[in-house]
Amino acid sequence: xxxxxxxxxxxxxxxxxxxxxxxxxxxxxxxxxxxxxxxxxxxxxxxxxxxxxxxxxxxxxxxxxxxxxxxxxxxxxxxxxxxxxxxxxxxxxxxxxxxxxxxxxxxxxxxxx
Amino acid sequence: xxxxxxxxxxxxxxxxxxxxxxxxxxxxxxxxxxxxxxxxxxxxxxxxxxxxxxxxxxxxxxxxxxxxxxxxxxxxxxxxxxxxxxxxxxxxxxxxxxxxxxxxxxxxxxxxx
Numbered sequence: 001x002x003x004x005x006x007x008x009x010x011x012x013x014x015x016x017x018x019x020x021x022x023x024x025x026x027x028x029x030x031x032x033x034x035x036x037x038x039x040x041x042x043x044x045x046x047x048x049x050x051x052x053x054x055x056x057x058x059x060x061x062x063x064x065x066x067x068x069x070x071x072x073x074x075x076x077x078x079x080x081x082x083x084x085x086x087x088x089x090x091x092x093x094x095x096x097x098x099x100x101x102x103x104x105x106x107x108x109x110x111x112x113x
Numbered sequence: 114x115x116x117x118x119x120x121x122x123x124x125x126x127x128x129x130x131x132x133x134x135x136x137x138x139x140x141x142x143x144x145x146x147x148x149x150x151x152x153x154x155x156x157x158x159x160x161x162x163x164x165x166x167x168x169x170x171x172x173x174x175x176x177x178x179x180x181x182x183x184x185x186x187x188x189x190x191x192x193x194x195x196x197x198x199x200x201x202x203x204x205x206x207x208x209x210x211x212x213x214x215x216x217x218x219x220x221x222x223x224x225x226x
Contacts, residue, residue: 004156031212043203043216055212091157098212099164101147104157 004105025094136204
């Protein structure tokens, strides 16, 4: 498609539950990025992929967060055993090449209660 | 580590006033620079970008930005704002060799009719 599509738009989870977010990058884009936005500012980089390979995961809290980008499937970001501090908007972005601009999806608002 | 500073957190202007939003970054090497806008309830949209060449770049909706390498700055300008420019503005920097963006904390612009 011509837009980065993120689902769901909103997700509510009780503390300790699992959360799974999905992202379909723009068709033909090779690079996918996940960012976490807390409190309407401060975008924090989580992880990036080049096709299905992890390129940079320096921002991922390794204990509970995992992500995948498999061929012919939306990319996913999974949080095991969510905590209150995981409440944020999670944005996915994709870019065509490594040095081109990133296009962002609408985000998934995760609320952990 | 790379950091991006946006010194104006909240700016209130009247329509037709001129706008300048500051952005400074800390990385000493070659960078790509971006300004994104987030309208209420919407995703990030790219306003303009600088990769190389003319340090004065023009973007969409009448916005422009000037890269001043000696000052590590990339300030956003618009000669005459409109009510529809009310949004959150984010400066972002990408070090060459990395794929991920480092964002500033954002500036909330409120334009009063």
